Amino acid sequence: MVTTERRYKVVGTRPIRHDGVDKVTGRAQYGADIRLPGMLYGRMLRSPHAHARIKRIDTSKAAALPGVKAVITAADFPPDEDEERVTNFGPFVVKFRWYRDNLMASDKVLYQGHAVAAVCATDQHIAEDALRLIKVEYELLPLVLDVRDAMLDDAPILQEGVKAPESMGQGADKPSNVNMHIHHEVGDVEAGFGEADVIIEREFETTMVHQGYIELQNGSAFWNKDDEVTIWTSTQGNFGMRDTTAKILQLPVSKVKVSPVEIGGGFGGKIHSYLEPIAALLSKKSGRPVKMYMSRTDVLQGTGPTCGTYDRIKIGAKKDGTIVAAEAYLAYEAGAYMGAPIMPGCMAVFAPYKIPHQRVDGYEVFVNKPRVSAYRAPGAPAAEYASECVIDELAEKLDMDPIELRLQNASVEGTTRADGYKFGIIGNVAVLEAAKNSPHYRSELTGENRGRGVASGFWFNIGQESGAIVAVNADGTVSLSLGSPDIGGTRVAIAMQLAETLGITAQDVKPQIVDTDSVGYTFVTGGSRTAFAGGWAAHEAALDVRRLLEERAAAIWECERADVAYGDDGVIRGPKDEDGKERSFTFKEIAAQLPDTGGRVTGRADTNKTSSGPAFATHIVDVEVDPETGKVEILRYTAVQDPGIAIHPSYVEGQVQGGAAQGIGMALNEEYFYDDEGHLLNSSLLDYRTPTALDLPMIETILAEVPNPGHPYGVRGVGEVPIIPPAPALHAAINNAIGVRMNKLPMSPRAILEKTILAEE
Amino acid sequence: MVTVLIPSVMRELTGGRDRVEVDGSTLRQVVNALEAQHPGTKALIIDSGMIRPEISIAVNGDIISSGLVEPVPADAEVVIVSAISGGGR
Helix, strand or coil, X not given: CECCCCCCCXXXXXXXXXXXXXXXXXXXXXXXXXXXXXXXXXXXXXCCXXXXXXXXXXXXXXXXXXXXXXXXXXXXXXXXXXXXXXXXXXXXXXXXXXXXXXXXXCCEECCCCCEEEEEEECCHHHHHHHHHHCEEEEEECCCCCCHHHHCCCCCCCCCCCCECCHHHCCCCCCECCEEEEEEXXXXXXXXXXXXXXXXXXXXXXXXXECCCCCCCCXXXXXXXXXXXXXEEECCCCHHHHHHHHHHHCCCCHHHEEEEECECCCCCCCCCCCCCHHHHHHHHHHHCCCEEEECCHHHHHHHCCCECCEEEEEEEEECCCCCEEEEEEEEEEEEECCCCCCHHHHHHHCCCCECCCEEEEEEEEEECCCCCXXXXXXXXXXXXXXXXXXXXXHHHHHHCCCHHHHHHHHECCCCCECCCCCECCCCCHHHHHHHHHCCHHHHCCCCCCCEEEEEEEEEECCCCEEEEEEEEECCCCCEEEEECCCCCCCHHHHHHHHHHHHHCCCHHHEEEEECCCCCCCCCCCCCCCCHHHHHHHHHHHHHHHHHHHHHHHHHHHHCCCHHHCEECCCCEEEECCCCCCCCEEEEHHHHHHHXXXXXXXXXXXXXXXXXXXXXXXXXXXXXXXXXXXXXXXXXXXXXXEECCECCCCHHHHHHHHHHHHHHHHHHHHCCCCCECCCCCECCCCCCCCCCCCHHHCCCEEEEECCCCCCCCCCCECCCCCHHHCCHHHHHHHHHHHHHCCCCCECCCCHHHHHHHXXXXXX | CEEEECCHHHCCCXXXXXXXXXXXXXXXXXXXXXXHHCCCHHHHHEECCXXXXXXXXXXXXXXXXXXXXXXXXXXXXXXEECCEXXXXX
């Protein structure tokens, strides 16, 4: 449901996506479909230990196995003059050595599944046999798996060069697992709490969870005799992968090309590189193209999930519901190397609220688990789960409606966040009002062990660089070349914005994702940026086409360029002819004349926009808790969100539903189980429990549109914020149903029984 | 005059002030003017001629995209969002 009326011809409609038929008929080409002449198959040897020093690696027997064409270890990576320098790898900024060592360990393994060697062979079975012939001698080291344990003075140290941040006071400057401390403060927090009539302080824990993309990580490479490398990989950022591969392999960027393939889910987990430079090195050594892909166990053990966290939240309010002060302590696991999303967590934790006095302290901490990666609104679900649960408890204590309490304290235009950022026009209040007035919230819920919960969420959304090239064909169609991998329907969303600007139909645009040599630099598909930034690039490229066609029309009509205007209806109008008749061209009419009047035209744009506009969401959920098994059944779910303007409402609704489904999985079931030695015990999707269609009801959506003034079509970005409210909304609903506050994720049947029946025993 | 909002971690260098007024029409000029008034602040914002990766800067509410050459309108509000970095990154 969209709460506002349509205001454009194309934007806001629901055309069939251009790649739809290919995807539902199996014609679309994914990474696993790549086949090249002479292709070899690469496999990776991974550490069975969570923390160990590598004393010796003997690859000689593996290399001698018939069919094996190359074996590599970390020693095969080109040496770097300054391995400790901080380097940009796509959107991530990290020490060079750390990034390279995560690809393949050089001196220590830091988590189970850490890569230590790779082979390529004529078939994958030979490659797997060869792995068993590689002998690695390890010296086991003590390990630490929990964020609070890792912060203790006597914790085993993962990264020996890291010292405790000075801000941690006494004991600073000694080896530490705390890689970063973030501190934000506005107002006078102590004075603020002094004004409060009610103060609630609670502790929360969340566990490491995986993005759960269905398509496994893959990467194929061919290093030719001119030292040019071509990569085929399922990635969220072709350009980021190009740059990362070039940096790791010490090649000029112009020597590396990433060719696009379709991507079967990413959710933040396919931004980092895991295989591509290794496939390239194996290709260099063997002289043949090399294809690599992971098993599900490899993915769960060796790629970046989101972090486990420990969080402490304190909020104070007056009796009338006015929140006066808030304080957060957030400790996020980084895994083995830097990468915890602590910065966005600290910026988001209280963002839905106008709070005059705030203090936020955040810590990024190393533990012997895989380096974490982005996962849909990275850092925000854990922080906002904690703060939203306290908001719900505050409403209960003040005997207020939870939406009314949120409305009373909602951040609005001009509200300053804890980090100092001041909001522009935002849809927080519009979303809360739409939730309050929704059929779901106005309905009555009855029955034993049933409860309703609500929660809100905030996410930033980002802009960044995007390129677009628009070639006008003589039949009046246009070819649109883009650099953003299409994960959730962005091809059609961008094509629709182009069509709107040109005054043509979406079906007359043929959008395609092209390789990194064929379009301007384009940042990753992530940060809820692609429809915003890609759409803006397409809009500017369309404006370029409009200018070129105005020039051509003036030449055809032999009139002044200034007398010709391209209208938003797609009709070019000029001065009257000698007989006084109106002169005009439709888009198709002038396109047909292009070949004979100077040639076809191409518009292009490279944009770098940042006014992406934050997103807010409020979710409502009804549950029934089985008191005997602890199972939570979701009876009804409504997700309300401000997308700015929904370019293609069906795909916006799909993003909202998908985000909610992932948030529900994070809330109720998903978790990594490690034993005391750091071995992952549930490294398959049989044991790692993600929700299926059978677990969820239809998720109703309400799009409360508040256009982003910083975008030509009002887009904000939609993909990430809907993962945030499910966990706190379910926490509130469970509490409403059975009177138990679940302050640890997941709120699994076992966890609920431990707080109910087992606690009573 | 441009108003620079100082994050809490830098206020030790600004005598506790949470906002400082400076002249400047690009971000580079603003940072240099801030340094002239409050020595030490520039090093927390810039490293090797670039804005530090752990810093984000907003001009009139928009996170900047052009680094130190970002134009800064007269009377703009510049917000520095910063982290305290530990021993490594």
